[in-house]
Amino acid sequence: MTRVQPLTADQAPLLARPYYGPDGSASALTATLAQVPELLEVAMPFIGRVFAPGSVDLRTKEIVVLRVSALNGCRYCVDTHTVAAWDAGLSAAETRALCGAADADIHWEEREAALVAWCDAFCAAPAPVEDAVADALGEHFAEHETVELALLAGATAMLNRFCTALELPASEATVRRLEEAAAR
């Protein structure tokens, strides 16, 4: 049960309407942010830009989002981005490993192993990222890419807190995909 009422399409404020689909659908995140439309209209473009492929590709970004979300224990973001990660090319074993499954036997290639280690260090805040971890990341990512990754990880952590505090439910489509995958 969510802590606040997500707004259905017929109650969507004027500024929020462009963020609802033609069929009136909207994610729980969108429909909740719609309660404050002037924040929605700045938050959604920001989220859309930060989470979309930029100088860093989508697979890499989904690794960051899912790992950070798992470490922060955000059920909504883990569910939503497990499915998103599959769509970005990660395997079910890889997403399970990012979520900390003990039986997930994944050997990340060096670049992604450095990224996962950096995500772990990021989530150990307020401790700074250790030099060795930062250096390892720097061997594979340019400075501007590191900036993009840090902003992504920070935005993810912010949304983890937001979604967990308000107990947002994953979409029916996401739950269905997860259930189908578990049944296979």
Added chain:
Amino acid sequence: MSTATALGEAIEAGRVSDRLWLYSNYHCNLACVYCLTESAPGVPRRILPADQMVAAAEQARELGFRCLGVTGGETFVIPGMPEILAKLGRLLPVLVLTNATLFTDRLLARMRPLADLPVTIQISLDSADPDVNDELRAPRNFARVIEAIPRVVAMGIPVRIATTGDHNSAEQMERLCALHRSLGVPDEDHVVRPVVRRGRAAANEMGVVAEAKDLFPELTLTADGAFWNPFAPTVRGGLLDTDLLVTRQKLPLEGPAAALLRLADASPEGTDTTLNIR
């Protein structure tokens, strides 16, 4: 371009209203059958504090709004409403909507300074037939209103009569007009407006459906935020309608004013004219 400049141009072009509406509250001593806000005694009051109303009026004047509207709920259940209106009236011309059933001698005495200010009182009266009027509004409402109107007129405060609904036949409307003339209110100060199918009117299946495209953009502040039009911040089943919410931000007024302008600029030309609810 500054918001004030853009607002001024939009007002001149007739794209947005020059009036800022303030919902002083949502509670009321009556429970009219078509009430947009499900107002009644005992409902959540949702009061817009007096200091915010005055601050909004000051900022409205700076931005280029030319007049204010104050509505509710019943405005005069708010303690100090005559004094609030006097403060507002020193900033901009004010139209205040009321059912005029709380106009005791004491309250009327406190309203006396309003006669020297640009404050107009709009009083609801739906029929010349007491039974018809009172069925829509409240028992003995007609008698109270008929008593109040000439007393306010005699004080030198301009009065408008507002009739809500299309239930009056031509003959009934003529009798209503004869009545308000006899009470000292000329024809040009009688407005007739439709019931809008929102709030309690929707529950009672009354009135016309009105969406944003049917309603003239008139920035409206309530305790819950800024809305598209005074017909927008309605309540249904105790829940606030948000479909015509503009921003949660109320002050500084520039924020909601700028958002309203953006939305109005995105609306096709003349889309509010279908129902002509102004």
